[in-house]
Amino acid sequence: MRYISTRGDAPVLNFHEALLAGLASDGGLYLPESVPQFSAAELRSFSGLSYAELATRILLPFVEPCISEAELAAMCARAYGSFSHPATAPLVQIAPNHFIAELFHGPTLAFKDFALQLLGHFMEHALCAHEKQALVLGATSGDTGSAAIAGLRGRRNLHIVILYPDGRPSSVQRKQMTTTGDANVHPLAVAGTFDDCQDLVKAMFVHPRFRDRLLAVNSINIARVLAQIVYYLSTALTLGAPDRRVSFSVPTGNFGDVYAGYLAKKMGLPIQRLMIATNANDILARCVHRGEYRMQPVSATLSPSMDIQIASNFERLLFDLMQRDGHAVAAAISQLRSSGSLTLTPAQHAVFIRDFDAHRVDDAQTITTMQQVLHDTGYLLDPHTATGVAAAHALADRSVPIITLATAHPAKFPDIVRRACRMEAPVPERLQHALNAPEHSVKLANDKAALIHYLEKL
Numbered sequence: 001m002r003y004i005s006t007r008g009d010a011p012v013l014n015f016h017e018a019l020l021a022g023l024a025s026d027g028g029l030y031l032p033e034s035v036p037q038f039s040a041a042e043l044r045s046f047s048g049l050s051y052a053e054l055a056t057r058i059l060l061p062f063v064e065p066c067i068s069e070a071e072l073a074a075m076c077a078r079a080y081g082s083f084s085h086p087a088t089a090p091l092v093q094i095a096p097n098h099f100i101a102e103l104f105h106g107p108t109l110a111f112k113d114f115a116l117q118l119l120g121h122f123m124e125h126a127l128c129a130h131e132k133q134a135l136v137l138g139a140t141s142g143d144t145g146s147a148a149i150a151g152l153r154g155r156r157n158l159h160i161v162i163l164y165p166d167g168r169p170s171s172v173q174r175k176q177m178t179t180t181g182d183a184n185v186h187p188l189a190v191a192g193t194f195d196d197c198q199d200l201v202k203a204m205f206v207h208p209r210f211r212d213r214l215l216a217v218n219s220i221n222i223a224r225v226l227a228q229i230v231y232y233l234s235t236a237l238t239l240g241a242p243d244r245r246v247s248f249s250v251p252t253g254n255f256g257d258v259y260a261g262y263l264a265k266k267m268g269l270p271i272q273r274l275m276i277a278t279n280a281n282d283i284l285a286r287c288v289h290r291g292e293y294r295m296q297p298v299s300a301t302l303s304p305s306m307d308i309q310i311a312s313n314f315e316r317l318l319f320d321l322m323q324r325d326g327h328a329v330a331a332a333i334s335q336l337r338s339s340g341s342l343t344l345t346p347a348q349h350a351v352f353i354r355d356f357d358a359h360r361v362d363d364a365q366t367i368t369t370m371q372q373v374l375h376d377t378g379y380l381l382d383p384h385t386a387t388g389v390a391a392a393h394a395l396a397d398r399s400v401p402i403i404t405l406a407t408a409h410p411a412k413f414p415d416i417v418r419r420a421c422r423m424e425a426p427v428p429e430r431l432q433h434a435l436n437a438p439e440h441s442v443k444l445a446n447d448k449a450a451l452i453h454y455l456e457k458l
């Protein structure tokens with residue numbers, strides 16, 4: 001597979017190169033030049049495979065020729081062997097036609113482990129092949145950082161530096177980042193918002209002194225998005241795809257997860273609707289409803305991993321909406337940057353809503369959804385998953401089964417669970433260590449020079 005930039009002016013790369021490049025040299029994001037197709041017969045032949053085997057079948061066309069089938073199979077087996085549930089991404093039914101895909105059985109109890117456990121193996125493989133020393137740099141509003149650290153801790157030949165908005169991640173998320181004790185792990189608490197962290201990271205990726213050494217782990221890295229395609233297939237196959245259609249409701253921030261669902265659909269999975277669930281930071285919901293992508297200040301909510309206004313991966317969808325014209329995307333993004341808004345043409349908007357719905361869920365609804373599902377079924381939701389469940393209820397077309405992605409385990413957000421449901425979320429064993437170990441982190445000003453100074457010492 002070859003990878004091209006959304007802005008049309010960067011070199012075409014192979015998988016290893018795109019993995020290590022992160023952001024493209026023209027400022028765009030890499031995406032696969034074409035999307036492999038699976039026929040209904042092929043999809044049927046996948047049922048019964050283990051999660052790791054299915055991942056190997058789905059991802060092979062994206063990683064060849066850089067990674068062989070045997071190497072990929074070994075990486076998937078190791079990555080998903082670290083999950084604590086034998087089904088890896090099990091389904092739980094909470095209502096007629098409504099299922100929860102539990103994506104929180106990985107090492108940090110959030111869905112990001114699906115991509116980042118595998119990314120650790122991909123990066124090690126690529127760095128060996130290229131004999132490179134690397135600095136992994138990422139921004140997180142909570143879950144990416146801990147999952148990236150869990151995927152890369154202790155690996156030789158790289159340091160991992162993670163910026164997070166000071167005070168925003170839950171104390172559990174923060175402790176998962178600050179308690180590893182590994183010398184190659186550097187959590188930095190920035191005096192700013194998630195978008196500030198992301199801007200600092202982006203600035204380093206175009207900085208002449210660092211850009212050749214830096215690797216990206218946020219969802220601008222195409223490898224992460226690709227890894228997330230697999231659970232759309234595994235869960236849909238369990239419910240009878242390709243002979244039965246399914247819809248998905250996806251708690252959304254940076255648009256990486258739901259974009260993976262869009263790719264799964266393009267690969268041949270019969271997905272009826274992709275529901276974008278947002279919290280009060282609803283830029284994507286407004287764009288679905290009105291065709292205008294307009295930035296607003298970020299507000300803090302009960303689902304902090306979705307407190308994002310600039311959804312980086314939306315640029316990948318824009319590329320398709322703009323008929324894969326990179327220069328049109330570049331112009332649209334620069335207009336968005338200067339004016340704070342971007343208006344889709346009626347034709348682009350029509351293509352957008354052919355696949356996607358969206359629903360905004362405020363904090364009060366998040367809490368009532370957690371209470372209601374607990375009351376009706378005894379099942380405890382985390383606040384992010386609750387936005388997905390509430391949005392699924394708003395879906396007009398209920399004729400096909402809907403799968404809400406459970407993006408985090410409720411034990412990661414004990415304060416919110418206590419407030420909403422007056423109970424303690426049971427803490428899985430693998431979290432106990434992080435809660436009790438000593439923390440190590442560094443405070444950083446919201447300032448490029450301060451970050452440059454820190455990175456220069458590594």
Ligand SMILES: *Cc1c(COP(=O)(O)O)cnc(C)c1O
Nearest residue numbers: 143253254255256257305407408
């Ligand atoms: C990252 C995250 C999301 C948002 O996923 P995107 O790919 O950024 O849209 C939702 N829920 C949780 C718990 C997360 O960690």
